[in-house]
Amino acid sequence: MKYRTIGSMRVSSLGLGCMGMSEYYGSQSEEESISTLHHAVHLGVNLFDTADQYGLGANEELVGRALAPYRKELYLATKFGYVRSEKGEFIEINGRPDYVKKACDASLKRLGTDYIDLYYLHRVDPRVPIEETVGAMKELVEEGKVRYIGLSEASPETIRRAGRIHPIAALQSEYSLWSREAEEHVLPACRELGISFVPYSPLGRGFLTGKMTSTDQLDADDYRRRTPRFQGDNLAVNIRLVQKLTDIAREMNMTAPQLALAWVxxxxxxxxxxxxxKKKHYLEENLAALDITLPEEVKAQLDEMFPIGTAAGERYPHHMMTLLDE
Structure with a gap:
């Protein structure tokens, strides 16, 4: 395994996003998910990412239970801020200090641990000054419940303001060949401030694997069916775009997801x-990207082929786009 750093944590260069094991990406098998989590540990992955809203808490419980035997060897990252009803409907983003404490205690219980290695504010609450939210997160660090603080999909101004209250160890935002907007302002701000950047959906919610040609391939409850990039004319444009990635990968004797991850x-x-x-064979395929040294000319080719804004359609439905870059 190769390693990078978040704060003083020596984390695997690829972490594992666990959301799909409980929600959003169609059907799940707990047995298969646990097997994949264990396999990840055995292959050297030590950074596991979840959130309190994934599966309405079920994902934290699954991750905590599966990884309990390895807890001291691993880094657990989770998030708070999304508030949903018991039926799953979105209610609000909550960054109020009293809720921060309540959410953390609930996550600790579900994860079956007495500390969280990296605790993210999942989305910024525009009604609450970021100084107040991060101030409460700082108290969690002082109490020993949290080791490091992170933000997700925050603007450079918010990141700077937050860092005046407590050091921000990581910023998690979407970043991939077809979502490069972070390069404009967010990533430079993180680098200026010494904040690690954690790209989620580095494979474009599975689209950059090149395996998707129609939403008919998705389960009826798969949320990608409601995402603009997976709909109508947008889908047709994006399929042609990803075919170019697949062609280059084939020429280099690798898969499209391996090339996409190597680029990131x-x-x-x-x-x-x-x-x-959710599956071991995809985990292995992804981790193989760590052994790829991307030639400069290929990286330049991909940079030119996938400029900022190249993907057709927004990356979220409108109501969710309004939650970004606060």
Whole structure:
């Protein structure tokens, strides 16, 4: 395994996003997910990413239970801020200090641990000054419940303001060949401030694998069916785009997801992607990207082929886009 750093944590250069094991990406098998989690540990992965809203808490319980035997060897990252009803409907983003404490205690219980290695604010609450939210997170650090603080999908201004209250160890935002907007302002701000950048969806929610040609391939409850990039004319444009990636990967004797991940990794040692999967063979395929040294001319070719804004359609439905870059 190769390693990078978040704070003083020596984390695997690829972490594992666990969301799909409980929700959003169609059907799940707990047995298969646990097997994949254990296999990840055995292959050297030590950074596991979850959130309190994934599966309405079920994902934290699954991750905590599966990884309990290895807890001292691993780094657990989770998030708070999304508030949903018992039926799963979105209610609000909550960054109020009293809720921060309540959410953390609930996550600790579900994870079956007495500390969280990296605790993210999942989305910024525009109604609450970031200083107040991070102030409460700072108290969690002082109490020993949290080791490091992170933000997700925050603007450079918010990141700077938050860092005046307590050091921010990591910023988690979407970043991939078809979602490069972070390069404009967010990633430079993180580098200026010494904050690690954790790309989620580095495979474009599975689209950059090149395996998807129609939403008919997705389960009826798969949330990608409601995502603009997977709909209508947008889908047709994006399929043609990803075919170019697949062609280059084939020429290099690798798979499209391996090339897509190698591109992310080549953009800086401060990037720690967390591709998600429920299956061991995809986990192995993803980890093989760590052994790829991307030639400069290929990276330049991909940079030119996938400029900022190249993907057709927004990356979220409108109501979720409004939660970004606060």
């Amino acid at each position: 990794l080549a953009n800086g040692d401060d990037l720690i992607p967390i591709p998600g999967t």
